[in-house]
Amino acid sequence: MTVLALPDRIDIREVGMRDGLQLEEPVPLADKLRMLEAIVATGVRRVEVTSFVSPRAVPALADADEVAKHLDQWPDVAFSALVANTRGAVRAIDAGIADLEYVVSAADSHSRANAGRDTAAASAAIGEIVDLAHDAGGSVEVIVATAWDCPFDGPTPPERTLDVVRAAFGHGADRLCLGDTIGTVTPRRAVELIEAVRAAAPGVEVGAHFHDTRGTGQANALAVLLAGVRQLDASVGGLGGCPFAPGASGNIATEELVYWSEDAGIESGVDLAAVVAAARVTERAVGHDLPSSLFRAGGRSVPLGPYRG
């Protein structure tokens, strides 16, 4: 294998509990915990389990405190929570989750719409959140939302993303993640920004968060793995599509990522059959079909209709 210099292992973070569920109708806590149990059984080592944001804005995750109470039973899994401001960070830490993802939108319009302040103001809060988390023995990953494109402002100038990266780096964030918030990025653009970020923040772990909204999610994942990324977000069943856009895909599907990366000899510690089982539990929890193609098609052996070319 000369042309595909892929890593030996990748670090998958399961985000179905947060990004996957956040736009769904609220799922009862018991069903949510069944879903989480199935996710943990896949062997995944990192789970973004909820977010501490306004329950009015995201009613589906209004039970964050309740969810947090159930995590001690899985001491081998690193659970984290997404926060959008200092208040959320305090809530998360009080609830017992000190490993935080703090979102900063690189595009001002998106930042204002989602966090009520522009990118510079959101960036300025990184230090305070890092201090809170570190004091609690935790860590902070800065997720740069709209890292490539904004639904309001169009393509995000790379310098805007790099400004957030430098702020994160300067304020002592532990990790970085670039978010393809609206699922528009493509392999070459993905890699170009990853390379620029790695140059701007040498030595900092940079992950990637893709949505499969336009069918390029797994190709983007492949591309950034070739560019040295080792941490990828994915959601069971590809959950995360907007319920108001039927058929729209959500995050890249964990089972599709595991399927092809396993074939490439990449170890993730995640068991494919267990992810498919977790997708089944998730499908029941949310009460509708999931976007993942692999989940629908199954494994390698499928019955054959008339001639397929």
Place this chain on the structure above:
Amino acid sequence: MTVLALPDRIDIREVGMRDGLQLEEPVPLADKLRMLEAIVATGVRRVEVTSFVSPRAVPALADADEVAKHLDQWPDVAFSALVANTRGAVRAIDAGIADLEYVVSAADSHSRANAGRDTAAASAAIGEIVDLAHDAGGSVEVIVATAWDCPFDGPTPPERTLDVVRAAFGHGADRLCLGDTIGTVTPRRAVELIEAVRAAAPGVEVGAHFHDTRGTGQANALAVLLAGVRQLDASVGGLGGCPFAPGASGNIATEELVYWSEDAGIESGVDLAAVVAAARVTERAVGHDLPSSLFRAGGRSVPLGPYRG
């Protein structure tokens, strides 16, 4: 750009008229021609327009002779037809299509199920079909079906695929294409076989035909472009899913391939907006939703719901 050494241009063959339609309910000729007109308007230079196979096995393409009569109006497009045996080749040439795709299944069980003879017998016919096509001023591409996996026999031993490749090469076929018939292949396996084939048939153009059945189709396309492939099959709207498996994806979607390859600076001569328009015509022709995610989601600018991470 160091890690993604992508080509400047790719050669897309639109296969929606053949692989896309073959498992559909028969589409009336007038609708089919409207679909073809929209496909030609995308700028694509190669169109696999039908197949000359048993109308009992593939009723959707029983009008192959009729379709062939309408192609002269587009002299700049290279139309080709798929055949499964010498009789089909004769029919295609009589109908005025001398550029042929001849399918040989690398797996015996699939070959018997679809062509009524084993791989060796199907391979032995290559020479006769090449002679027929060349005598008519045409060309033959050998498509190796089940190049990676067979629904009956499981993984295809690479030597079986290479045997077909050597037979094609030895009998003077003009081009080769590897078919991921059941949509199971993944990037590394895709590239490994492509590299072995290029070694076995030096100088012969090798294309790839992927189905997006398990969400890895565009990742496979990216991988083989990195491995030197320049010819990819794709179908408008991702048409080609089995109608008996709702939601199953068909061929890789032309618009998704154009979307990301255009972003990567790869020229295909195919216009993205025109492919989306053709997908709309195709959706009306077949009377159901198409699998393509990009077709559903649209271009870069989408309205935003609550926070997306």
